Amino acid sequence: MIYAGRASEAVPAMETALRLEPNPPHYYLYVWGRVLFMNGRYEQALAVLGKVREEQDRSYVGGVRLFLAMTLAELGRLDEARRIVREDFLRLPFARWWSIAYLRHIWAHHKREEDLERLLSALRKASFPEWPGGFDAGELERLDGVAIGNLLFGKVWWGQSQVTYDVFAQKTTDGSDVEYRHQGRFWRGTVSIEENSLCYDIPGLPLSRRFCGRVYRNPGGTPDERNEYVLVDMFDVNHFSLKE
Numbered sequence: 001m002i003y004a005g006r007a008s009e010a011v012p013a014m015e016t017a018l019r020l021e022p023n024p025p026h027y028y029l030y031v032w033g034r035v036l037f038m039n040g041r042y043e044q045a046l047a048v049l050g051k052v053r054e055e056q057d058r059s060y061v062g063g064v065r066l067f068l069a070m071t072l073a074e075l076g077r078l079d080e081a082r083r084i085v086r087e088d089f090l091r092l093p094f095a096r097w098w099s100i101a102y103l104r105h106i107w108a109h110h111k112r113e114e115d116l117e118r119l120l121s122a123l124r125k126a127s128f129p130e131w132p133g134g135f136d137a138g139e140l141e142r143l144d145g146v147a148i149g150n151l152l153f154g155k156v157w158w159g160q161s162q163v164t165y166d167v168f169a170q171k172t173t174d175g176s177d178v179e180y181r182h183q184g185r186f187w188r189g190t191v192s193i194e195e196n197s198l199c200y201d202i203p204g205l206p207l208s209r210r211f212c213g214r215v216y217r218n219p220g221g222t223p224d225e226r227n228e229y230v231l232v233d234m235f236d237v238n239h240f241s242l243k244e
Contacts, residue, residue, distance in 0.1 A: 002035065002038050003111060005111040005115055007038040010035045010038070011039060014028075014031065014032050014035050018032065029052050030063060030064050030067075033045045033049035033052075033064070033067055033071075037070065037071055040074075042074050042075050045067070045071045046075070052064050053088075062089060062094065065088045066085075066123075066128075068084055069082070069088075069123075069128070070119070070122035070125075070126060072084065073123075073125035074125070078126070081127075082126055084126070085127055086127070090129075096132070097132040097133070098129075098132070099129045099131050099133075099234065100129065101131055101132070101233065102132065103120070106207070107119060108207075109207075132163050132232070132234070132236055135232050135237045137232075139219070140219075141216060141217040142214055142215070143196070143229075145193045145195070145197075147215075147217075148196070149193055153173070153174050154173065154174040155242055156170070156242065157169065157229075158170075158240055159239045159241060160226065160239055160240075161237065162237035162238070164184075164236065166185075168238055169181050169243070172191060176190040176191055176192060178191045187204070187205060188202070196214075197212040197213065198231065199211065199212040199213075200212070200233075211233060211235075213233025214231075214233075215229060215230070216229065217229055218239070223241045223242075227240070227241065228240070228241045228242075229241065
């Protein structure tokens with residue numbers, strides 16, 4: 001119901017679930033907290049999510065802390081929200097690549113764009129990073145579509161990830177086929193350039209949805225350091241140069 005844009009209808013569904021299971025598993029409470037959040041019942045959401053905040057080694061523990069921070073942000077308790085993001089969430093082992101770009105992709109099945117934007121707005125209030133690893137373009141020069149094309153097609157990129165510290169290589173044909181490799185990750189698919197962004201269609205990645213990133217020129221980069229350019233997308237920040 002939440003994803004369908006019918007959050008109010010999720011309330012009686014959850015109330016029925018909690019009546020039928022008066023001693024609910026913590027995952028129920030996590031979902032209930034999300035339902036309350038999407039209905040603007042922030043004080044109640046805070047109370048529910050607070051009951052499961054300290055859970056460890058659960059697939060949903062990151063989500064609990066994330067929605068806690070978002071709920072506090074909507075209540076105007078920004079210092080608390082930002083502290084949870086900084087000290088509780090981003091220190092979780094899996095969270096190093098989480099960002100607004102990543103969650104925009106994961107939550108893209110919200111039927112109503114305004115529901116998705118509401119979630120992302122709450123994340124921004126809580127100072128959640130826009131890109132993996134807290135990437136900030138700073139003085140880097142963003143490349144336009146023509147420059148990306150000249151750098152991409154028929155070329156091999158190689159360099160290092162800023163988030164995982166692994167060496168990576170990417171090979172693109174003169175057409176649109178692409179291969180990407182680094183330790184623990186290998187994919188094949190196609191690339192396109194859309195509105196000055198580099199976009200990938202990779203079957204088998206999360207939800208098999210297209211995702212896009214930005215390419216920057218690093219004025220201080222060198223071929224020896226393999227950091228003349230930077231590719232940032234929802235997964236990683238890759239510093240690279242062209243491989244001869």
